[in-house]
Amino acid sequence: MSNRKLSNSPAIRRMPAYLHKLLMMRNENKINVSTTELAEYMNIELSVVRKDIMLIGVAGQRRVGYDICELIRSIKNYLGWQDTISAVLIGAGALGAALLGYDDFSHYGFHLSSVFDSDPAKIGTVIRGRKVCDIKDFRKLVSENMPDIAVICVSGSAAQDVADLVVSAGVRYIWNFANVSLRVPAGVIVQREVIAGGLAMLAVKMKQDRQFIRTANHSETSNHTSHTRR
Amino acid sequence: MSNRKLSNSPAIRRMPAYLHKLLMMRNENKINVSTTELAEYMNIELSVVRKDIMLIGVAGQRRVGYDICELIRSIKNYLGWQDTISAVLIGAGALGAALLGYDDFSHYGFHLSSVFDSDPAKIGTVIRGRKVCDIKDFRKLVSENMPDIAVICVSGSAAQDVADLVVSAGVRYIWNFANVSLRVPAGVIVQREVIAGGLAMLAVKMKQDRQFIRTANHSETSNHTSHTRR
DNA sequence: TAGATTGTTAATCGATTAACAATC
DNA sequence: TAGATTGTTAATCGATTAACAATC
Numbered sequence: 001m002s003n004r005k006l007s008n009s010p011a012i013r014r015m016p017a018y019l020h021k022l023l024m025m026r027n028e029n030k031i032n033v034s035t036t037e038l039a040e041y042m043n044i045e046l047s048v049v050r051k052d053i054m055l056i057g058v059a060g061q062r063r064v065g066y067d068i069c070e071l072i073r074s075i076k077n078y079l080g081w082q083d084t085i086s087a088v089l090i091g092a093g094a095l096g097a098a099l100l101g102y103d104d105f106s107h108y109g110f111h112l113s114s115v116f117d118s119d120p121a122k123i124g125t126v127i128r129g130r131k132v133c134d135i136k137d138f139r140k141l142v143s144e145n146m147p148d149i150a151v152i153c154v155s156g157s158a159a160q161d162v163a164d165l166v167v168s169a170g171v172r173y174i175w176n177f178a179n180v181s182l183r184v185p186a187g188v189i190v191q192r193e194v195i196a197g198g199l200a201m202l203a204v205k206m207k208q209d210r211q212f213i214r215t216a217n218h219s220e221t222s223n224h225t226s227h228t229r230r
Numbered sequence: 231m232s233n234r235k236l237s238n239s240p241a242i243r244r245m246p247a248y249l250h251k252l253l254m255m256r257n258e259n260k261i262n263v264s265t266t267e268l269a270e271y272m273n274i275e276l277s278v279v280r281k282d283i284m285l286i287g288v289a290g291q292r293r294v295g296y297d298i299c300e301l302i303r304s305i306k307n308y309l310g311w312q313d314t315i316s317a318v319l320i321g322a323g324a325l326g327a328a329l330l331g332y333d334d335f336s337h338y339g340f341h342l343s344s345v346f347d348s349d350p351a352k353i354g355t356v357i358r359g360r361k362v363c364d365i366k367d368f369r370k371l372v373s374e375n376m377p378d379i380a381v382i383c384v385s386g387s388a389a390q391d392v393a394d395l396v397v398s399a400g401v402r403y404i405w406n407f408a409n410v411s412l413r414v415p416a417g418v419i420v421q422r423e424v425i426a427g428g429l430a431m432l433a434v435k436m437k438q439d440r441q442f443i444r445t446a447n448h449s450e451t452s453n454h455t456s457h458t459r460r
Numbered sequence: 461t462a463g464a465t466t467g468t469t470a471a472t473c474g475a476t477t478a479a480c481a482a483t484c
Numbered sequence: 485t486a487g488a489t490t491g492t493t494a495a496t497c498g499a500t501t502a503a504c505a506a507t508c
Contacts, residue, residue: 007274010238010475012434013427020409020426034489041411043420044237047477050490062484062490079430080437098325102425104409110429149432173436175428179250179334181271189439190273191432195423196250196334197243198405200309202379202421204242206403207310209419240499264465277501280466292466292508 011052015075016108017042018052022072023107034065081109087175088142090162091153092117092125092132095177099151100128113147118158135162139169149173156180163190241282245305246338247272248282252302253337264295311339317405318372320392321383322347322355322362325407329381330358343377348388365392369399379403386410393420 021041025033035049042049053066056078060066076082089096089112099105100112116135117123123134133141150166152159152174159178166174167188174190176182182190236242251271255263265279272279283296286308290296306312319326319342329335330342346365347353353364363371380396382389382404389408396404397418404420406412412420 006431006435006438008240008243009431009434012430013238013424015430016426017411017422017424021411036489043411045477047479048475050492051476054491060490062482063488064484065489079433081433085433085436093328094324094331095328098323098328099425101324104426105429108426108429148436172439173432175432181247181251181273189432189435191428191435192247193425193428194243194247195329195332196246196338198421198423199335199338199340200242200245201236201239202403202405202419203309203311203315204239205236205419205421206315206378208236209402266465275501278499280468281500284467290466292506293464294508295465 011055012079014042014044014048014052015056015079016104019072019075019108020104022068022075023104026068026072030068032061032065033068033071037065076109079108084109084111085149086145086147087112087149087151088147088166088171089115089130089151089153090117090135090138090166091155091158091177092119092122092127093153096151096153097127099153099177100130112151113145114141135165138165142169142171146170149175151175151177152182153177241285242309244272244274244278244282245286245309246334249302249305249338250334252298252305253334256298256302260298262291262295263298263301267295306339309338314339314341315379316375316377317342317379317381318377318396318401319345319381319383320347320365320368320396321385321388321407322349322352322357323383326381326383327357329383329407330360342381343375344371365395368395372399372401376400379405381405381407382412383407 018038021038022033035046035053039046039049053060053071056071056074058066058071058074073082085108087110089099092115096115096117100115105112112130115127115130115132116138117132118135122132125132146169150162150171150173152162152166154162156178159176159180160182163174163176163182163184167184172188174182174184174188176190176192177195179194179196181192184190248268251268252263265276265283269276269279283290283301286301286304288296288301288304303312315338317340319329322345326345330345335342342360345357345360345362346368347362348365352362355362376399380392380401380403382392382396384392386408389406389410390412393404393406393412393414397414402418404412404414404418406420406422407425409424409426411422414420
């Protein structure tokens with residue numbers, strides 16, 4: 001096992017996208033897939049796809065490709081998604097509702113069993129088939145069936161309190177959508193989701209692209225499409 | 231300018247998190263910040279923060295730290311966020327509503343000016359202060375004031391049609407939250423947001439952590455906390 | 461002065477790219 | 485056979501880590 005911090009492995013982050021495509025293809029009753037097909041879908045180089053497939057340890061057939069079902073099985077296995085992962089959602093706002101409606105989670109073996117909020121106006125209502133429970137009852141309600149993961153979708157100001165609560169109740173893994181860093185005891189693992197990271201990437205691409213257009217207007221030697229598509 | 235594809239630069243993705251922290255500190259009327267403070271907040275190594283600060287090109291004062299306002303200015307400048315970026319949102323579902331409520335966007339100079347949907351039940355309603363417009367009127371409504379970015383928050387099955395529409399209307403940058411790959415003409419830049427990537431990361435950390443616990447139970451030479459915090 | 465912090469450089473590690481070998 | 489695809493290896497590039505120099 002690697003000693004380096006496993007904080008942002010691009011290969012692992014690509015896996016759900018592969019999985020999504022493969023599930024779609026299986027739905028269309030396709031049997032095999034080639035790296036070319038996956039690379040085009042992902043908009044990445046052929047060799048990256050091959051390396052990723054080597055990583056999950058699947059062998060293909062030359063001139064035919066890989067078995068879709070085997071790839072699905074192996075990716076799930078690689079990510080530890082072969083068995084159901086139970087999770088609770090804290091925060092029944094718009095983002096929470098969006099996660100509850102994310103269809104692929106069920107394919108990933110990720111099950112958001114219950115929803116908590118502190119807002120009296122929300123408690124008792126039903127969102128996407130789940131009744132919203134009072135966060136005050138959190139300990140009691142999860143005590144018998146401890147979820148693997150707590151998904152925190154509350155405002156930044158409330159997030160630390162929620163984290164303290166779920167950790168004290170016994171949750172050891174947190175998926176944090178609140179835009180703050182959480183302090184947790186050693187042994188608790190937090191995955192922070194910074195949505196704006198994608199915006200930053202797009203902004204920098206935009207900036208470079210526009211600089212290129214400006215430059216290209218002054219020199220005739222290059223053109224625009226060769227830049228964006230290499 | 232680098233020739234390599236700028237697809238997933240970790241440094242750029244960290245910028246919004248720094249920015250968020252720095253904005254909070256400025257709000258608290260703090261003047262300076264040290265790399266130690268930022269590294270602790272971000273849960274990363276000191277030297278990563280220093281490299282990132284070198285990247286945006288800010289000089290500090292020894293024994294004092296960096297000027298918070300200057301850091302904010304420089305990060306915005308680095309990301310091209312010094313001027314307002316105009317964007318339209320397509321898809322007024324739960325995820326769209328969540329993005330409309332993301333407070334930090336205004337600090338980032340990112341302005342979601344208008345919202346479109348195809349659902350008659352939503353058209354005309356107001357979500358977080360924005361009236362939802364009919365997607366049929368998209369061309370007409372954006373023709374005078376072309377937005378920089380289109381944020382696509384519709385279902386996977388509708389996403390390609392929406393992309394075709396916004397591209398034909400003249401939009402050149404897309405932030406895609408739909409869980410599919412979009413085909414666009416050369417010159418149009420798409421940033422795809424795969425929320426489940428974070429779940430994959432957490433799942434793998436979970437798997438490793440649990441394997442470690444199992445191993446640790448059999449051998450007395452190591453303990454758990456030393457693993458998770460190194 | 462001592463200590464804390466920035467600044468700089470080298471080493472290491474991992475991810476991507478490229479080229480080609482193998483084979484169905 | 486020819487062509488398409490997987491499989492493998494080496495080269496390159498970039499990000500992280502580590503160590504220490506500089507200096508307020």
